[in-house]
Amino acid sequence: APDPRPILDLFRIGGRHAVVTGAAQGIGFEIAKGLAQAGARVTIADLNPDVGEAAAASIGGTFEVLDVTDVAAVAALAARLPDVEILVNNAGIVRNTPAEDTPDDDWRAVMTVNVDGVFWCCREFGRAMLARGRGSIVSTASMSGMISNHPQPQAAYNASKAAVIHLTRSLAGEWASRGVRVNCVSPGYTATPMTKRGLDTPEWRATWLGETPMGRLAEPFEIAPAVLYLASDAASFVTGHSLVVDGGYVCW
Numbered sequence: 001a002p003d004p005r006p007i008l009d010l011f012r013i014g015g016r017h018a019v020v021t022g023a024a025q026g027i028g029f030e031i032a033k034g035l036a037q038a039g040a041r042v043t044i045a046d047l048n049p050d051v052g053e054a055a056a057a058s059i060g061g062t063f064e065v066l067d068v069t070d071v072a073a074v075a076a077l078a079a080r081l082p083d084v085e086i087l088v089n090n091a092g093i094v095r096n097t098p099a100e101d102t103p104d105d106d107w108r109a110v111m112t113v114n115v116d117g118v119f120w121c122c123r124e125f126g127r128a129m130l131a132r133g134r135g136s137i138v139s140t141a142s143m144s145g146m147i148s149n150h151p152q153p154q155a156a157y158n159a160s161k162a163a164v165i166h167l168t169r170s171l172a173g174e175w176a177s178r179g180v181r182v183n184c185v186s187p188g189y190t191a192t193p194m195t196k197r198g199l200d201t202p203e204w205r206a207t208w209l210g211e212t213p214m215g216r217l218a219e220p221f222e223i224a225p226a227v228l229y230l231a232s233d234a235a236s237f238v239t240g241h242s243l244v245v246d247g248g249y250v251c252w
């Protein structure tokens with residue numbers, strides 16, 4: 001049946017409980033802020049309580065210390081917050097090492113946070129969503145899951161983000177008929193603490209700007225509306241999608 005709501009109301013998520021991981025700073029914080037402005041009750045779940053507590057307070061949300069790689073902690077949080085309808089898997093890390101010199105621990109750290117962490121959260125928060133027959137999951141993947149960034153070497157990161165995009169498709173297929181949509185956003189270069197090293201490295205900076213058709217990096221707030229769209233009823237028939245927000249990078 002047609003939805004009687006005016007189109008902008010489809011973006012409202014009033015009263016829904018949203019958990020955003022890795023949202024003490026950077027892209028995650030802007031996503032948390034945007035979801036709060038759209039009416040959600042927001043929980044920021046991050047490793048870093050020093051920054052995270054203040055970040056949550058500034059948007060009227062709550063803070064939970066969480067390491068997404070700690071599956072028992074993820075399960076415990078999901079059990080304590082059974083009403084979560086929106087999960088944003090945003091926590092992620094990068095390591096820049098030439099492939100042939102990549103230490104085992106760097107490879108594992110990237111995969112553990114960026115892939116395992118996303119799956120643990122999907123599995124643990126997804127159960128209650130499936131039981132309720134309603135939920136929306138949005139992960140922060142990356143354009144790095146579609147192209148191999150350069151000049152900085154980051155094979156583990158690129159592989160991890162490709163995994164997030166395909167995990168998204170896989171879960172979307174499994175859960176589509178049960179009311180749970182699973183999507184991701186794939187940002188291009190975005191000005192956050194994560195990219196500071198690159199911006200401070202003249203060769204990296206020149207390549208990043210030169211190869212982004214818009215000639216600049218994204219600001220973190222420019223990623224949030226894409227997440228809101230996918231999280232909300234505006235995307236009621238969208239699942240398994242990777243929404244690229246990259247200033248045209250992957251087109252070139």
Ligand code: NAD
Pocket residue numbers: 021022023024025026027028045046047048066067068069090091092093113117140141142143186187188189190191192193194195
């Ligand atoms: P950031 O480093 O500024 O922030 C990452 C946040 O995640 C921090 O608050 C950190 O404490 C938290 N975090 C790290 N490990 C965690 C863990 N194990 N458990 C819980 N929280 C953890 O990074 P950002 O640039 O804002 O990136 C956010 C997401 O966007 C990441 O998944 C990143 O891969 C992705 N991304 C970033 C860019 C970019 O150019 N900045 C581009 C594409 C995708």
